[in-house]
Amino acid sequence: QVQLIESGGELVQAGGSLRLSCAASRGTFSRYVMGWFRQAPGKEREFVAGVTWSGSSTYYADSVKGRFTISRDNGKNTVYLQMNSLKPEDTAVYYCAARVEYRFTSAETAYDYWGQGTQVTVSS
Numbered sequence: 001q002v003q004l005i006e007s008g009g010e011l012v013q014a015g016g017s018l019r020l021s022c023a024a025s026r027g028t029f030s031r032y033v034m035g036w037f038r039q040a041p042g043k044e045r046e047f048v049a050g051v052t053w054s055g056s057s058t059y060y061a062d063s064v065k066g067r068f069t070i071s072r073d074n075g076k077n078t079v080y081l082q083m084n085s086l087k088p089e090d091t092a093v094y095y096c097a098a099r100v101e102y103r104f105t106s107a108e109t110a111y112d113y114w115g116q117g118t119q120v121t122v123s124s
Contacts, residue, residue, distance in 0.1 A: 001026055001027075002024055002026050002027035002029075002098050002113040004096050005023050005115055005116070006020060006022045006095065006115040006116065007020070008020040009093075009118030010119075010120070012086055013122070013123050014086060014122055014123065015085060015086065016086050017082070017086065018083045020080065020094055020096075021078055021079075022079045022081075022096030023076075023077060023078050024077045024079075024098065027113075029074060031102070032100055033098070033101060033103070033104050034050065034070075034096060034098055035050040035098075035099065036070060036081045036095070036097075037097060038090075038094045038095065039093050039095070041092075043092075045108060046061065047061055047106040047108065048060070048061055048064055049061070050070065050105075050106060051079065051104075052102070055074070057104065061106075063089075064083075067083065068081060068082065068083050068084070069084075070082075079096060081094070081096075083120070086120075088123070088124045089122075091120060093118065095117045096115045097115070098114075099112060100113075
């Protein structure tokens with residue numbers, strides 16, 4: 001059973017930056033596709049960013065492209081989400097997820113393990 005623990009969420013002003021981290025324990029982290037998802041109040045959870053097992057390919061939702069960067073350090077079993085130029089509409093609980101497959105997908109149902117989430121609040 002893979003355990004994922006997110007950190008780094010906090011209150012930040014619009015235009016600011018945050019870096020989220022997700023540390024994985026158990027399992028073989030380097031074999032997993034990793035993704036970040038978010039859920040805003042009253043909305044469904046949505047895909048934000050994803051990275052393949054090697055880190056060579058990354059994927060982003062249109063709403064964050066050019067502002068967010070996903071990366072991973074397989075030596076530290078950690079995936080990161082660097083968020084710049086934050087907007088109030090980025091306010092949400094952010095979740096990391098692991099997919100025990102080599103192929104990337106943004107489909108939430110294809111991810112096998114989830115963290116507990118970390119709150120990001122962007123004030124205007």
